[in-house]
Amino acid sequence: MAAIMQTTTRNTDWLLRPRWIIPGIPVGTVLQDHALQISDGRIHAVVPATTAAPHDHTLELPGHVLLPGLVNAHTHAAMALFRGLADDLPLQRWLKAHIWPLEQRCVAPDFVQAGTRLAIAEMLRGGTTCFNDMYFFPQDTAAVARAAGIRAVIGAPILEFQTPWAEDAADCLTQAEALLQEYQDSPRLSITLCPHAPYSVADASFRRIHALATTHGLRVHTHLHETATEVADSLRQYGMRPLQRLHRLGLVNERLIAVHATQLEPAEIRQLADSGAGVVHCPESNLKLASGLCPVQALLNAAVPVALGTDSAASNNNLDLLAELHTAALLGKLSPPDCTALAAADALHTATLGGAKVLGLADRIGSLEPGKCADLIAIDLRHPHTQPVYNPISQLVYAATANQVSHVWVDGRLLLREGHLQSLDVDAVLATAADWGQRITTACSAMPSSD
Amino acid sequence: MAAIMQTTTRNTDWLLRPRWIIPGIPVGTVLQDHALQISDGRIHAVVPATTAAPHDHTLELPGHVLLPGLVNAHTHAAMALFRGLADDLPLQRWLKAHIWPLEQRCVAPDFVQAGTRLAIAEMLRGGTTCFNDMYFFPQDTAAVARAAGIRAVIGAPILEFQTPWAEDAADCLTQAEALLQEYQDSPRLSITLCPHAPYSVADASFRRIHALATTHGLRVHTHLHETATEVADSLRQYGMRPLQRLHRLGLVNERLIAVHATQLEPAEIRQLADSGAGVVHCPESNLKLASGLCPVQALLNAAVPVALGTDSAASNNNLDLLAELHTAALLGKLSPPDCTALAAADALHTATLGGAKVLGLADRIGSLEPGKCADLIAIDLRHPHTQPVYNPISQLVYAATANQVSHVWVDGRLLLREGHLQSLDVDAVLATAADWGQRITTACSAMPSSD
Numbered sequence: 031m032a033a034i035m036q037t038t039t040r041n042t043d044w045l046l047r048p049r050w051i052i053p054g055i056p057v058g059t060v061l062q063d064h065a066l067q068i069s070d071g072r073i074h075a076v077v078p079a080t081t082a083a084p085h086d087h088t089l090e091l092p093g094h095v096l097l098p099g100l101v102n103a104h105t106h107a108a109m110a111l112f113r114g115l116a117d118d119l120p121l122q123r124w125l126k127a128h129i130w131p132l133e134q135r136c137v138a139p140d141f142v143q144a145g146t147r148l149a150i151a152e153m154l155r156g157g158t159t160c161f162n163d164m165y166f167f168p169q170d171t172a173a174v175a176r177a178a179g180i181r182a183v184i185g186a187p188i189l190e191f192q193t194p195w196a197e198d199a200a201d202c203l204t205q206a207e208a209l210l211q212e213y214q215d216s217p218r219l220s221i222t223l224c225p226h227a228p229y230s231v232a233d234a235s236f237r238r239i240h241a242l243a244t245t246h247g248l249r250v251h252t253h254l255h256e257t258a259t260e261v262a263d264s265l266r267q268y269g270m271r272p273l274q275r276l277h278r279l280g281l282v283n284e285r286l287i288a289v290h291a292t293q294l295e296p297a298e299i300r301q302l303a304d305s306g307a308g309v310v311h312c313p314e315s316n317l318k319l320a321s322g323l324c325p326v327q328a329l330l331n332a333a334v335p336v337a338l339g340t341d342s343a344a345s346n347n348n349l350d351l352l353a354e355l356h357t358a359a360l361l362g363k364l365s366p367p368d369c370t371a372l373a374a375a376d377a378l379h380t381a382t383l384g385g386a387k388v389l390g391l392a393d394r395i396g397s398l399e400p401g402k403c404a405d406l407i408a409i410d411l412r413h414p415h416t417q418p419v420y421n422p423i424s425q426l427v428y429a430a431t432a433n434q435v436s437h438v439w440v441d442g443r444l445l446l447r448e449g450h451l452q453s454l455d456v457d458a459v460l461a462t463a464a465d466w467g468q469r470i471t472t473a474c475s476a477m478p479s480s481d
Numbered sequence: 482m483a484a485i486m487q488t489t490t491r492n493t494d495w496l497l498r499p500r501w502i503i504p505g506i507p508v509g510t511v512l513q514d515h516a517l518q519i520s521d522g523r524i525h526a527v528v529p530a531t532t533a534a535p536h537d538h539t540l541e542l543p544g545h546v547l548l549p550g551l552v553n554a555h556t557h558a559a560m561a562l563f564r565g566l567a568d569d570l571p572l573q574r575w576l577k578a579h580i581w582p583l584e585q586r587c588v589a590p591d592f593v594q595a596g597t598r599l600a601i602a603e604m605l606r607g608g609t610t611c612f613n614d615m616y617f618f619p620q621d622t623a624a625v626a627r628a629a630g631i632r633a634v635i636g637a638p639i640l641e642f643q644t645p646w647a648e649d650a651a652d653c654l655t656q657a658e659a660l661l662q663e664y665q666d667s668p669r670l671s672i673t674l675c676p677h678a679p680y681s682v683a684d685a686s687f688r689r690i691h692a693l694a695t696t697h698g699l700r701v702h703t704h705l706h707e708t709a710t711e712v713a714d715s716l717r718q719y720g721m722r723p724l725q726r727l728h729r730l731g732l733v734n735e736r737l738i739a740v741h742a743t744q745l746e747p748a749e750i751r752q753l754a755d756s757g758a759g760v761v762h763c764p765e766s767n768l769k770l771a772s773g774l775c776p777v778q779a780l781l782n783a784a785v786p787v788a789l790g791t792d793s794a795a796s797n798n799n800l801d802l803l804a805e806l807h808t809a810a811l812l813g814k815l816s817p818p819d820c821t822a823l824a825a826a827d828a829l830h831t832a833t834l835g836g837a838k839v840l841g842l843a844d845r846i847g848s849l850e851p852g853k854c855a856d857l858i859a860i861d862l863r864h865p866h867t868q869p870v871y872n873p874i875s876q877l878v879y880a881a882t883a884n885q886v887s888h889v890w891v892d893g894r895l896l897l898r899e900g901h902l903q904s905l906d907v908d909a910v911l912a913t914a915a916d917w918g919q920r921i922t923t924a925c926s927a928m929p930s931s932d
Binding site for chain 1: 561564565566568569571572575599602606607765768769771774794797799800804807811812814815818819820821822824863866867868869872875876879884911915917918921922
């Protein structure tokens with residue numbers, strides 16, 4: 031059984047008539063009695079419903095809110111196959127006794143394809159139309175994303191040490207260049223360079239990354255200031271904090287995608303703002319691994335672009351951006367205690383246009399504006415837990431769940447219809463995932479126990 | 482259209498054959514290849530599947546986990562009608578400019594019935610089989626809960642000042658006694674006394690509450706140490722912290738249900754442990770209102786019984802105990818930072834047997850043991866976001882969502898079948914909630930703006 035279905039995702043023009051439209055710009059706007067027209071894969075117009083011309087493909091969405099597709103700005107998609115394998119462990123034991131040995135045993139192109147397909151099924155089902163990935167065998171991630179029709183930013187991971195994918199950092203960069211050649215003209219895929227983290231990449235490699243990124247105008251996607259330990263280790267090894275080190279290497283600029291950023295001094299927030307770099311907030315992963323809190327409201331106050339990400343299903347344990355949005359909005363009020371921080375509309379912005387901006391895609395996606403790609407979703411609020419509706423933005427951020435996403439379009443192609451995936455065969459995806467679950471369980475039992 | 486359907490909730494004996502059973506005791510146990518037999522509304526046996534006798538009503542649950550029904554240990558159910566009405570506001574402005582004036586205008590028996598029905602629809606749909614409520618017109622909450630078939634602990638709220646329900650604290654106590662008379666022999670309902678909070682109830686009333694609770698063996702359910710302001714105000718007004726004040730009034734004992742408890746000194750944790758009092762953790766409400774963090778792991782270490790609650794949909798904004806469990810398990814690792822704190826199985830315990838214990842119902846519900854009431858739920862893990870399955874407890878706590886709850890039994894009666902409510906007409910519930918949404922919107926627009 032083929033896991034990818036090719037038949038039902040052709041591009042169609044649509045007239046959508048939802049109960050509410052949240053265009054995303056200006057932040058906090060809610061339109062009622064409006065219609066949205068999709069033409070040639072792009073948003074053609076958002077107009078008062080009474081002025082919309084009759085249309086062959088009209089979709090009535092009487093209890094739904096229409097909004098930009100969600101942008102998951104930090105994933106390791108294929109790791110969905112490790113979901114729930116090892117929870118509630120200290121970070122270093124989790125990595126060294128579980129994740130890294132398993133990756134050595136299991137990760138290969140077929141693993142990455144199966145895991146990415148599982149991840150995309152979950153993401154499309156939950157309203158994510160674009161994800162920003164970092165994982166081994168990125169060419170396989172790219173192929174699966176292209177076939178499924180989702181938008182993706184595919185990162186070539188770069189580490190000094192040997193991995194199942196590459197010998198060393200030089201090999202990573204060679205493969206990154208090949209990936210770039212292959213996908214440079216792809217309509218829905220773009221490529222980034224992903225130095226794994228300051229502690230796993232040497233200065234010489236960062237310099238090569240900087241040169242390659244500058245030549246091709248690529249974004250650089252990296253874990254940065256994830257934990258206090260990372261910062262302390264860098265101070266010991268390099269005599270400076272990781273952000274300062276990247277700054278000296280020329281990497282702190284408008285193309286930097288800095289993930290986590292739980293350890294930031296006020297001067298570093300200003301430095302990020304001045305550089306134009308973006309930050310990806312991953313609240314659930316930061317909580318689960320006890321990494322710390324990203325100062326989201328302070329970053330927004332300083333006009334640093336902030337995106338939202340789930341991180342991998344091995345440290346979350348889902349790729350549910352609506353749930354992440356809920357957590358982000360709640361957690362954003364904790365420190366310093368302030369009920370008014372990260373208000374619902376601002377939180378939603380991080381999951382849509384904020385994400386697009388951090389990924390360098392704000393000219394194409396992130397808001398419902400004429401001329402942008404038709405990446406958008408409908409969410410049906412006619413469920414007990416999202417009624418009554420005083421403000422649909424509040425319902426989305428504080429109450430709605432992924433299963434309420436009814437329709438998903440990417441580039442105008444309908445990829446989720448009434449909750450059913452159109453470009454992936456979910457039964458085949460689940461069967462393959464279950465097979466991998468068995469293989470991984472067997473691999474685990476063959477590993478020397480270090481718990 | 483009647484919102485309550487009486488026809489399909491008759492008690493039936495069942496043989497359930499799920500993929501996994503989580504009996505809840507010992508904590509962390511997962512059974513495979515077992516079956517559970519329900520007889521006369523009670524759990525008759527949990528046996529290896531091969532030894533289960535053939536049964537007329539056998540239900541195969543091939544991808545499901547069967548577990549005790551979830552216990553939502555702190556609600557104001559009827560406030561579901563205020564869901565999302567006023568978010569991201571400072572607590573005192575939220576209460577004084579929005580919630581309290583609206584309650585004066587809107588809260589009446591029909592409001593409480595409609596709101597409670599909406600709340601119960603959401604709770605049953607999400608696997609909650611028992612809730613512990615505190616709101617005005619508790620006799621109406623009780624009537625709706627009884628008709629819907631859910632288990633409930635109904636609290637009579639006690640405040641010094643006039644409310645839509647009562648003139649003063651004495652009137653509240655008179656009505657509480659009447660409620661007690663009416664429901665003392667009810668199979669699924671029990672009654673508590675609910676002094677609203679130390680700051681809204683005087684010593685004389687607490688003494689009367691203590692006397693009545695002692696006479697009838699009632700639990701006392703109250704907000705306690707919700708915010709630092711509450712503690713500071715008490716120090717100013719009474720020269721002692723609220724817990725100390727309740728202790729002097731005789732109320733800190735094994736019948737106390739202390740909700741929130743975000744401000745606890747080590748000596749107070751020991752005092753709670755010595756007294757046998759229970760704590761209800763409401764993480765999402767505490768985050769949304771920026772109240773603080775309940776020290777859950779420290780309470781568990783001290784053997785204080787801990788339950789989990791959503792609080793009201795006006796400060797959450799849902800009554801989704803699985804989502805609350807996810808938040809609790811993640812947030813439990815934050816302070817002090819510890820990835821191993823509030824591990825998945827311990828978190829699940831707070832939502833099941835921990836809740837039952839705090840409510841005084843552990844002899845009847847909270848675990849799947851022969852002789853206990855058949856309050857149990859099935860959750861279907863065959864979705865992309867909960868696959869593969871290495872440990873179903875991890876999937877429940879860190880990945881599963883309310884819509885995966887497929888079946889719910891209370892006292893052996895099937896109240897949710899394949900995701901469909903059996904004792905409530907959800908369309909009627911939603912229509913009534915929408916009507917109330919309009920009425921409340923109108924009431925808001927007639928209120929003097931104090932924002």
